[in-house]
Amino acid sequence: VKVEGRGRFFNRRDRLRLxxxxxxxxxxxxxxxxxxxxxxxAVAHGAMAAAxxxxxxxxxxxxxLEEEDTFAGYLRTDLADKSPVPLxxxxxxxxxxxxxxxxQDSAFVDxxxxxxxxxxxxxxxxxxxxxxxxxxxxxxxxxASTPIIFGLIEEPRxxxxxLTTNDTVVSDSYDVPAVMENIFRILPATTTVAVVxxxxxxxxxxxxxxxxxxxxxxxRAKFTYFNEMSFEDMLKKAAQLPPLSAxxxxxVSVDARGIPHEQNEVLGRLxxxxxxxxxxxxxxxxxRGILGGPLNSFRELSQKTTDAxxxxxxGASPSDIKTPPLRPxxxxxxxxxxxxxxxxxxxxxxxxxxxxxEPTPWEKYRWQILVAAAVLLGQAAAIGWLLLxxxxxxxxxxxxxxxxxxxxxxxxTAAAGALSASIAHELNQPLGAIQSxxxxxxxxxxxxxxxxxxxxxxxxxxxxxxxxxxxxxLNICKLLxxxxxxxxxxxDLNDAIADAARILDPEARERGVTLExxxxxxxxxxxxxxxxxxxxxxxxxxxxxxxxSGVAPDRRKLTIQTGLVGKDNVEVSVADCGVGxxxxxxxxxxxxxxxxxxxxxxxxxSISRTIxxxxxxxxxxxxxxxxxxxxxxxxxxxxxx
Amino acid sequence: xxxxxxxxxxxxxPLFRRGVGRLLQAAGxxxxxxxxxxxxxxxxxxxxxxxxxxxxxxxKLDGLELQQRLKCGGCTLPIVxxxxxxxxxxxxxxxxxxxxxxxxKPVSRGILVDAVENALARRRxxxxxxxxxxxLRSLVAALTPRERQVFFLVVRGKMxxxxxxELGTSERTIKxxxxxxxxxxxxxxxxxxxxxxxxxxxxA
Numbered sequence: 092v093k094v095e096g097r098g099r100f101f102n103r104r105d106r107l108r109l110x111x112x113x114x115x116x117x118x119x120x121x122x123x124x125x126x127x128x129x130x131x132x133a134v135a136h137g138a139m140a141a142a143x144x145x146x147x148x149x150x151x152x153x154x155x156l157e158e159e160d161t162f163a164g165y166l167r168t169d170l171a172d173k174s175p176v177p178l179x180x181x182x183x184x185x186x187x188x189x190x191x192x193x194x195q196d197s198a199f200v201d202x203x204x205x206x207x208x209x210x211x212x213x214x215x216x217x218x219x220x221x222x223x224x225x226x227x228x229x230x231x232x233x234x235a236s237t238p239i240i241f242g243l244i245e246e247p248r249x250x251x252x253x254l255t256t257n258d259t260v261v262s263d264s265y266d267v268p269a270v271m272e273n274i275f276r277i278l279p280a281t282t283t284v285a286v287v288x289x290x291x292x293x294x295x296x297x298x299x300x301x302x303x304x305x306x307x308x309x310x311r312a313k314f315t316y317f318n319e320m321s322f323e324d325m326l327k328k329a330a331q332l333p334p335l336s337a338x339x340x341x342x343v344s345v346d347a348r349g350i351p352h353e354q355n356e357v358l359g360r361l362x363x364x365x366x367x368x369x370x371x372x373x374x375x376x377x378x379r380g381i382l383g384g385p386l387n388s389f390r391e392l393s394q395k396t397t398d399a400x401x402x403x404x405x406g407a408s409p410s411d412i413k414t415p416p417l418r419p420x421x422x423x424x425x426x427x428x429x430x431x432x433x434x435x436x437x438x439x440x441x442x443x444x445x446x447x448x449e450p451t452p453w454e455k456y457r458w459q460i461l462v463a464a465a466v467l468l469g470q471a472a473a474i475g476w477l478l479l480x481x482x483x484x485x486x487x488x489x490x491x492x493x494x495x496x497x498x499x500x501x502x503x504t505a506a507a508g509a510l511s512a513s514i515a516h517e518l519n520q521p522l523g524a525i526q527s528x529x530x531x532x533x534x535x536x537x538x539x540x541x542x543x544x545x546x547x548x549x550x551x552x553x554x555x556x557x558x559x560x561x562x563x564x565l566n567i568c569k570l571l572x573x574x575x576x577x578x579x580x581x582x583d584l585n586d587a588i589a590d591a592a593r594i595l596d597p598e599a600r601e602r603g604v605t606l607e608x609x610x611x612x613x614x615x616x617x618x619x620x621x622x623x624x625x626x627x628x629x630x631x632x633x634x635x636x637x638x639x640s641g642v643a644p645d646r647r648k649l650t651i652q653t654g655l656v657g658k659d660n661v662e663v664s665v666a667d668c669g670v671g672x673x674x675x676x677x678x679x680x681x682x683x684x685x686x687x688x689x690x691x692x693x694x695x696x697s698i699s700r701t702i703x704x705x706x707x708x709x710x711x712x713x714x715x716x717x718x719x720x721x722x723x724x725x726x727x728x729x730x731x732x
Numbered sequence: 733x734x735x736x737x738x739x740x741x742x743x744x745x746p747l748f749r750r751g752v753g754r755l756l757q758a759a760g761x762x763x764x765x766x767x768x769x770x771x772x773x774x775x776x777x778x779x780x781x782x783x784x785x786x787x788x789x790x791x792k793l794d795g796l797e798l799q800q801r802l803k804c805g806g807c808t809l810p811i812v813x814x815x816x817x818x819x820x821x822x823x824x825x826x827x828x829x830x831x832x833x834x835x836x837k838p839v840s841r842g843i844l845v846d847a848v849e850n851a852l853a854r855r856r857x858x859x860x861x862x863x864x865x866x867x868l869r870s871l872v873a874a875l876t877p878r879e880r881q882v883f884f885l886v887v888r889g890k891m892x893x894x895x896x897x898e899l900g901t902s903e904r905t906i907k908x909x910x911x912x913x914x915x916x917x918x919x920x921x922x923x924x925x926x927x928x929x930x931x932x933x934x935x936a
Contacts, residue, residue, distance in 0.1 A: 516789060519837040520745045520747065520816060522837065523752075524752075527751030527754065528755070530840065530841035534755070545757075552751055559747070597816075601789050
């Protein structure tokens with residue numbers, strides 16, 4: 092059978108199984124107790140200039156032995172890749188796992204002979220011990236002039252082979268003590284070691300070697316052997332192993348009940364069942380569930396075998412090819428298993444290699460993480476900065492508001508100061524009345540007969556005057572009280588204007604000014620700081636009175652008027668009959684420090700504007716047609732009247 | 733002069749006006765209350781033993797202006813000013829214009845009554861002086877026109893001869909007139925006669 096294409100071994104396993112089944116059936120029917128399988132596989136090199144070399148791979152166990160199966164896989168690939176000449180590859184298995192004796196050799200020899208049909212192969216490569224023995228026994232009758240490579244054979248057994256000049260050996264050497272040392276090195280507290288191995292003759296012979304090698308370690312831990320039981324029992328037992336146990340897995344090809352097992356699954360199932368770490372012997376087991384240690388490298392063994400084959404096919408003498416036995420390489424470990432059993436890298440021997448290290452998210456997504464972190468950091472910084480700015484701005488706003496309130500208060504005290512003379516006069520009226528009435532009462536009491544009516548009137552007047560004095564003082568206190576914040580209340584604007592007029596009245600009288608209030612009679616609810624609004628009215632009114640100081644007394648008239656503007660606003664106007672404001676200064680008067688007076692601070696109108704604007708209103712100045720100035724300001728109504 | 737002195741109180745603050753009025757009444761004065769200067773001006777009886785108590789600051793007609801108007805109107809009643817606060821320029825102006833006193837509110841009874849009494853005393857002197865002058869004026873009025881001519885020249889220090897020459901008569905006649913004058917004026921010396929003429933403002 093020739094298959095076109097290089098290195099194509101698809102469906103190899105299925106085809107092998109099919110052949111076994113067929114042969115077994117044939118054997119049973121014909122009373123012949125042998126079973127054999129043979130494959131012809133072609134490895135074509137393009138145009139195929141030279142005739143391909145015929146190479147026979149002689150398996151001992153076929154797919155039943157995991158080690159051999161794996162090795163054969165590597166070897167096929169290596170041969171296909173590295174052969175200097177085109178190859179015609181035959182594979183043949185002695186099925187030694189099932190056929191324990193070599194009695195059927197003759198039938199098998201006949202079979203091979205029939206198969207080769209007189210064309211002896213150019214090279215035979217045996218795999219494992221039984222195949223090596225078979226080849227040695229039939230060297231003369233089957234492969235008289237064919238070079239033989241004895242591959243996949245352990246060192247002590249390799250030395251027992253009798254080699255001709257046409258033979259070479261590529262052997263490997265287990266190091267069970269090293270495997271044990273490794274177990275006790277990285278898991279020093281281990282108390283139990285279970286050795287898992289199958290029950291075929293070759294496995295039995297390996298076990299013997301193991302037990303011998305293990306003997307020195309029996310003081311350190313208890314060793315149990317899972318060989319004489321079914322695989323299911325092995326799994327059960329493995330699951331029941333106490334903590335601080337370890338499993339040494341040496342491969343199970345056929346268990347004690349004679350059931351062969353799908354090799355690729357054995358280690359996986361054992362790994363799934365056991366709750367303790369598993370140690371192995373071969374590098375191909377790493378990654379399938381073993382923890383690791385010093386491992387024999389089948390890849391290297393396959394390469395060495397391939398190298399030997401290549402040399403022979405190019406004409407080298409096999410006996411000249413000396414391949415030293417392959418020893419376990421530097422320890423290798425499975426990172427996932429190390430993690431699972433909590434073994435730190437520091438506990439591993441020096442020069443050991445850790446494989447299957449899963450990249451941490453950091454390693455996998457380093458740039459993404461860095462960018463995301465940078466973005467987050469940037470955002471956090473921006474947010475922090477904004478928060479800080481907001482706090483600062485708030486603090487600055489509060490500070491500025493405090494300053495504004497201070498200046499407003501200063502203006503108010505200044506206004507109160509300007510009004511103080513008339514306020515004193517105003518206060519002296521009730522005080523004088525009290526004094527006079529008290530004096531009169533004293534005299535009335537001394538008289539006889541007592542004039543009770545006069546006395547009663549005097550006392551009533553005293554009470555009346557006291558109330559008036561208290562009221563005046565209260566108004567002044569309201570005006571002078573230092574406040575730390577704007578106090579918004581809802582009140583009737585007319586009341587505030589009446590209050591302001593009461594404060595202004597004595598001043599107006601002293602200056603010979605007629606003070607009038609007029610306008611809307613219905614309530615004008617506004618939401619504002621009442622004292623500050625009164626202050627605005629006082630500022631505007633005092634300005635108006637100042638402006639009229641040069642006007643004839645009978646023309647001195649100041650009018651405070653209210654009016655509605657639309658539905659939502661109220662307007663207050665303060666009109667005087669004074670000199671008016673120069674046209675170009677109608678806006679300037681509200682600026683900082685504008686004063687025409689010798690004693691003024693120049694802040695009155697500026698502060699009035701600040702107060703009005705703080706309450707959501709507007710203030711402006713006009714000149715009246717008949718002479719005099721008109722100051723107006725608006726305020727939003729608290730709700731429609 | 734047994735009549736009760738009248739105090740005219742002018743103040744536009746009813747409470748204060750009533751209080752002061754009540755006090756003065758209790759102190760034994762007769763009191764007249766006015767709420768403005770205009771009301772006072774309309775009052776006819778501003779004579780006799782009386783004084784005016786005037787608020788300096790009033791809305792329509794303030795105290796100083798009222799003082800001027802009263803003076804112009806020939807009212808000679810002494811004025812005591814009352815003010816809510818001691819305003820120096822205003823007080824100087826008032827005193828210069830002849831105010832009797834200048835008090836600040838609140839005023840105690842003692843000070844108020846003293847000031848009122850002082851004003852009344854001055855008023856009394858004023859009235860006495862006026863009575864005396866009225867008596868002298870009636871004496872002078874009793875002279876004949878010729879005698880008045882002679883009197884006019886005598887008090888200016890003219891000698892009989894000069895007078896006789898000016899009036900175109902004899903020195904003897906002048907001497908007779910002169911004697912009659914001295915008798916009518918009830919004086920013994922020329923100096924006393926000159927004093928009368930001076931007091932009646934005839935020497936100006």
